[in-house]
Amino acid sequence: MTEIDPDEYEGVWVFVEEHAGEVMPVSWELLAEGRKLTETTGQELVALVIGEDCEAVAEAALAHGADRVLVADDPVFEPYRADPYGAQFRAMVEERKPSIVLIGGTHTGRDFAGRVAVPTHAGLTADVTEIDVDEAGILQARRPAFGGDVLATILCEDHRPQMATIRPGVFEAAEPDPDRTGEVERVEVVVAEDETMSEVLERVVGDRADITEAERIVAVGAGVEGDLEPARALAAALDADLAATRAAVDEGWIDGSRQVGQTGKTVRPELYVAVGVSGAIQHVEGMNKSGVVLAINTDPNAPIFEHADYGIVGDHAEVCHELADRLSGETPELIA
Amino acid sequence: MHDFTVVVGVKQVPDADEVGLDPDTGRLDRASAPAVMNPPDRCALEAALSLKDAHAARVIAVTMGPPMATPVLREAVAMGCDDGVLITDRAFAGSDTWPTSLTLARVAEHLDADVVLCGEETTDSSTGQVPPGIAAHNGWAQLTYVEALDLRPEEGRVVAHRDVEGGYEVVAADLPVVVAVAFGSFEPRPAGLHRKLFAETEFDPRELSAADLGIEEEVGLAVSPTSVGGMETVQPVDRQGEVVDEVDDLLGPIREAVA
Ligand SMILES: Cc1cc2nc3c(=O)[nH]c(=O)nc-3n(C[C@H](O)[C@H](O)[C@H](O)COP(=O)(O)OP(=O)(O)OC[C@H]3O[C@@H](n4cnc5c(N)ncnc54)[C@H](O)[C@@H]3O)c2cc1C
Numbered sequence: 001m002t003e004i005d006p007d008e009y010e011g012v013w014v015f016v017e018e019h020a021g022e023v024m025p026v027s028w029e030l031l032a033e034g035r036k037l038t039e040t041t042g043q044e045l046v047a048l049v050i051g052e053d054c055e056a057v058a059e060a061a062l063a064h065g066a067d068r069v070l071v072a073d074d075p076v077f078e079p080y081r082a083d084p085y086g087a088q089f090r091a092m093v094e095e096r097k098p099s100i101v102l103i104g105g106t107h108t109g110r111d112f113a114g115r116v117a118v119p120t121h122a123g124l125t126a127d128v129t130e131i132d133v134d135e136a137g138i139l140q141a142r143r144p145a146f147g148g149d150v151l152a153t154i155l156c157e158d159h160r161p162q163m164a165t166i167r168p169g170v171f172e173a174a175e176p177d178p179d180r181t182g183e184v185e186r187v188e189v190v191v192a193e194d195e196t197m198s199e200v201l202e203r204v205v206g207d208r209a210d211i212t213e214a215e216r217i218v219a220v221g222a223g224v225e226g227d228l229e230p231a232r233a234l235a236a237a238l239d240a241d242l243a244a245t246r247a248a249v250d251e252g253w254i255d256g257s258r259q260v261g262q263t264g265k266t267v268r269p270e271l272y273v274a275v276g277v278s279g280a281i282q283h284v285e286g287m288n289k290s291g292v293v294l295a296i297n298t299d300p301n302a303p304i305f306e307h308a309d310y311g312i313v314g315d316h317a318e319v320c321h322e323l324a325d326r327l328s329g330e331t332p333e334l335i336a
Numbered sequence: 337m338h339d340f341t342v343v344v345g346v347k348q349v350p351d352a353d354e355v356g357l358d359p360d361t362g363r364l365d366r367a368s369a370p371a372v373m374n375p376p377d378r379c380a381l382e383a384a385l386s387l388k389d390a391h392a393a394r395v396i397a398v399t400m401g402p403p404m405a406t407p408v409l410r411e412a413v414a415m416g417c418d419d420g421v422l423i424t425d426r427a428f429a430g431s432d433t434w435p436t437s438l439t440l441a442r443v444a445e446h447l448d449a450d451v452v453l454c455g456e457e458t459t460d461s462s463t464g465q466v467p468p469g470i471a472a473h474n475g476w477a478q479l480t481y482v483e484a485l486d487l488r489p490e491e492g493r494v495v496a497h498r499d500v501e502g503g504y505e506v507v508a509a510d511l512p513v514v515v516a517v518a519f520g521s522f523e524p525r526p527a528g529l530h531r532k533l534f535a536e537t538e539f540d541p542r543e544l545s546a547a548d549l550g551i552e553e554e555v556g557l558a559v560s561p562t563s564v565g566g567m568e569t570v571q572p573v574d575r576q577g578e579v580v581d582e583v584d585d586l587l588g589p590i591r592e593a594v595a
Pocket residue numbers: 220221222223224244245246247248259260261262263264265275276277278279280281282283286296297298299302314315316317375376457458459462519
């Protein structure tokens with residue numbers, strides 16, 4: 001059994017998830033939150049960049065608040081694969097002993113986190129929505145449990161690092177400061193291509209919308225039955241972004257990057273219009289920080305009405321079109 | 337003769353749709369909810385059985401849990417699995433994902449698995465960490481969020497479509513491999529009448545203990561890195577909950593919201 005001395009472990013690491021130089025915004029959200037943790041512990045905030053040709057990403061990480069950037073730069077790391085990333089991370093953790101590691105709860109981040117927590121015997125808490133650290137450096141990772149009914153605080157007292165995955169949109173990113181300086185350090189790459197167990201044959205990425213910053217959202221559910229036009233018309237009238245439930249994503253009507261909920265994104269717009277959405281707890285978890293919530297549903301008993309400020313019982317196409325018509329007349333003033 | 341062994345991890349969870357309200361506290365009462373198979377695990381079973389349809393594979397469902405969890409194995413056998421294994425031991429009490437994935441990793445080795453299939457995540461603990469954990473414990477390849485799966489025996493690999501942010505990727509991984517399927521991707525087949533009868537009247541799961549796997553000292557609370565430090569009830573977000581009759585009645589609230 002792994003016995004370690006927690007006092008030997010120091011600093012907060014943030015995994016900066018990048019694909020071909022493009023950084024997932026959740027990474028910046030975590031750097032901003034990590035900064036708050038290091039203000040309490042007085043330790044270093046370290047950005048971890050694994051990829052190929054990552055100079056620009058490293059510079060951006062400094063601008064977003066990192067004191068130091070560790071860069072593992074090699075063609076073996078592009079595109080992402082669990083096994084080389086995992087082996088590299090393990091080597092870095094064993095050598096440098098971070099106390100806390102924060103990882104974005106994207107598909108890539110969760111794939112990576114689950115892989116690396118095991119060999120380092122780290123404590124890993126998934127889907128954290130609040131984090132704190134005490135002066136002794138113990139991370140308090142809070143996450144919803146029992147269908148969102150309670151917030152459980154998860155601790156990892158005797159093992160290091162203390163790891164957490166956090167969904168996109170839970171925390172807010174800070175404005176980047178291009179004048180910030182810090183150290184960019186290239187680390188030794190410990191993986192070779194011929195040791196890998198997987199091969200990416202093709203990678204097709206199109207619409208990677210970031211709905212977490214949207215001020216207005218129109219979300220469609222299974223109730224629209226593939227007819228997105230009315231919701232789009234309403235979204236256009238409101239200058240809103242389109243989002244969706246998992247059911248609508250699974251049907252292939254809309255891309256997964258627009259999914260709201262427990263396994264999607266957390267959003268907090270001033271206005272959230274749920275169209276043909278039943279209001280399952282896994283969906284509500286991602287939108288209940290919205291300002292005003294409107295629901296349009298044919299079923300007066302749909303749970304979404306309990307999670308909405310205003311609701312209307314009716315067909316999505318009729319209500320959306322009618323609303324869009326009314327609003328477009330006054331759009332300029334309304335949206336001003 | 338079976339050329340391949342596919343092991344599927346299934347777990348019993350409280351039925352999220354049947355969680356009632358506790359009349360005293362007015363809160364959700366999980367304890368009284370009936371126990372069912374974790375819904376995403378049905379997709380994993382379907383993926384496993386589709387491999388069996390295409391290749392000479394033997395499919396074994398495994399669950400780590402109390403003997404009470406046996407019905408999920410029966411259900412898996414009714415769907416078409418060849419066998420079911422109950423991994424049960426008091427020593428497992430208090431296990432978090434680290435020892436849970438260790439146990440399942442040892443079982444996968446014990447059963448000589450070529451492919452381990454799992455659900456995306458469980459509805460009760462919803463970590464999704466167990467499948468990568470199994471792979472990491474055994475030093476095997478892993479594929480998560482898999483939407484389509486193809487076994488290529490001649491290459492000694494599987495080729496999978498993985499859902500990634502904003503698109504998908506096609507990845508090949510060496511056997512043995514741990515695959516977690518995307519929830520909603522493999523439409524589970526109904527149980528056949530004969531299999532169902534067999535599962536209910538004749539099937540008894542094989543049992544494995546921590547000692548059978550040689551991991552008595554490596555499981556349970558003592559090796560679990562995480563612990564629960566406290567629980568707070570969450571105040572539900574207070575919403576107006578007003579249902580209006582006319583579309584025009586929504587204009588006011590919209591104006592106010594975006595003002
Ligand atoms: C592990 C796990 C994770 C999950 N994560 C997520 C997540 O991140 N996000 C998420 O959204 N879900 C998630 N889910 C799924 C969730 O449980 C629900 O199944 C899903 O949110 C339902 O989507 P829906 O409301 O679009 O569909 P449904 O539940 O089918 O609801 C459709 C609604 O449309 C209404 N309707 C029908 N016709 C019309 C019409 N003509 N006009 C208006 N309304 C109409 C119906 O009355 C109904 O209320 C998850 C589930 C699991 C198990």
